[in-house]
Amino acid sequence: MEDLERIVLEVLSDGAEQSLGELETRTMKALGRKLPEDLYPETLETLKARRLLSITGEKVKRSEPDFPERDLEAGIETFISSEQAVTHLRLERGSTIWQKTARGGRAGTGTWSRPDFTIATIRKRKYDPVRHLDLIALELKNVAGSSVVAVHEALAHTRFAHYAYLVCPRSHLNASVQRAVRESCSQHGIGLLSFDLSVGSGNSPAFSAFRFEVDPRRQAPEPELVDNYIDDRFDVESQERLSRIAGGQHDAGHDHRKS
Incomplete structure (x- = not known):
């Protein structure tokens, strides 16, 4: 899953907002094969929980957490x-x-x-x-x-x-x-x-x-x-x-x- 997380973050590396469909297409292209059906949604949820991406409706973009x-x-x-x-x-x-x-x-x-x-x-x-x-x-x-x-x-x-x-x-x-x-x-x-x-x-x-x-x-x-x-x-x-x-x-x- 770590490789898939890295690819998703690289696809979103410019910080621009994308649709979930666009992200899926670009991630599959970068991976070079069909996305694992169970693993891909889990990857998005993991990255969201780590505050490395935000999902609003059908839009997604990369984010960066900060702490005091x-x-x-x-x-x-x-x-x-x-x-x-x-x-x-x-x-x-x-x-x-x-x-x-x-x-x-x-x-x-x-x-x-x-x-x-x-x-x-x-x-x-x-x-x-x-x-x-x-x-x-x-x-x-x-x-x-x-x-x-x-x-x-x-x-x-x-x-x-x-x-x-x-x-x-x-x-x-x-x-x-x-x-x-x-x-x-x-x-x-x-x-x-x-x-x-x-x-x-x-x-x-x-x-x-x-x-x-x-x-x-x-x-x-x-x-x-x-x-x-x-x-x-x-x-x-x-x-x-x-x-x-x-x-x-x-x-x-x-x-x-x-x-």
Whole structure:
């Protein structure tokens, strides 16, 4: 059924309204064979339940669900500590702390001083005797908040972070906005982590197809600003662990995700 869902969504990818009859004809043509009698109606109902298409009378069009950013936090927090993210970001779990920084801690100074998540990792190079700290700031946006302005918000985090990412749903209906966001990220050295968003059980957000679309450039914030940010936004337990890791203690097996 997943292949049929994908074809239906591709047929509706321009966001234009179609008749149900037209959609059926175009879907059958794209599939290259007669539609499964039971599976096709079930596919439409599933996509409708996930708010990926809307049906009004005999008209159908593609839609995209959206959620408040706070409702997306748990899913993003889970992903950024997943094996896919750890591998892509070149993290070692025993040398890394994940901290939710959207709320709590001391208030930041200046505009756009609170990324939603921050990853602190102590890196050791093969031929460099000195360990060094990298802070990775991640700014989460929902569909409505995904814009070039959001890229500049992420860019502001490089005052204190070595790498900054914008994390947002991939919009299939607002392709021009997504293209502008991607180009702006590339221009300013901001990473872009995107995902597909639909509606899961209990009307909760469902995440799929996470993709690192743009890799960030490493920045060089003032060390004092980095320290001040950690003091302001990380809890005391995370600060102490980070100090121990920086001192050479490798805490493998401990989950450093902090809310």
